[in-house]
Amino acid sequence: MRIAIGADHGGWPLYRSVIEEVGRLGHDAVGVNPQESIQPGDDYPDYAVLIGERIERGDCERGILICGSGVGASVAANKLVGIRAALCHDTYSAHQGVEHDNMNVLCLGARVVGIELALELVRAYVNANFSGEERHKRRLEKIRKLETG
Ligand code: RB5
Numbered sequence: 001m002r003i004a005i006g007a008d009h010g011g012w013p014l015y016r017s018v019i020e021e022v023g024r025l026g027h028d029a030v031g032v033n034p035q036e037s038i039q040p041g042d043d044y045p046d047y048a049v050l051i052g053e054r055i056e057r058g059d060c061e062r063g064i065l066i067c068g069s070g071v072g073a074s075v076a077a078n079k080l081v082g083i084r085a086a087l088c089h090d091t092y093s094a095h096q097g098v099e100h101d102n103m104n105v106l107c108l109g110a111r112v113v114g115i116e117l118a119l120e121l122v123r124a125y126v127n128a129n130f131s132g133e134e135r136h137k138r139r140l141e142k143i144r145k146l147e148t149g
Contacts, residue, residue, distance in 0.1 A: 004060040006032040006047030009040050010068025014110040021119045045076040052080035063105040070109030077105045091124040098128035100136050
């Protein structure tokens, strides 16, 4: 699976480690940050768009978006069509969000969680698969209709 990963300056401390962890798990980590260094004046919605575009065009199946709290990242990402993003700072939500809700963008707050918990969250998310159960598909279809009106 190809996973797009992006971070603003608040999320930068986790960016490289998350990319490495995704690679260790046997997946292709696609870093979307154009620069290889922290950009103190950057804006998290721009990284949400970079990840959303890759998912929308089928270049990546999932994303991980990191900001300071993870809140702005999830607010921005959920504005994009086809994106089901959630801020997860517990491992249950990080895998159950995929299994039940087909979450395709995990949001993390680098000012809230430490590196070890962040990597556990990444592992829980990446190793999870959508269950495909009818009740979950029904709910996702209702969400899809919310998007298109
Ligand atoms: C950036 O300073 C910070 O506001 C951002 O990373 C994020 O925490 C927003 O939710």
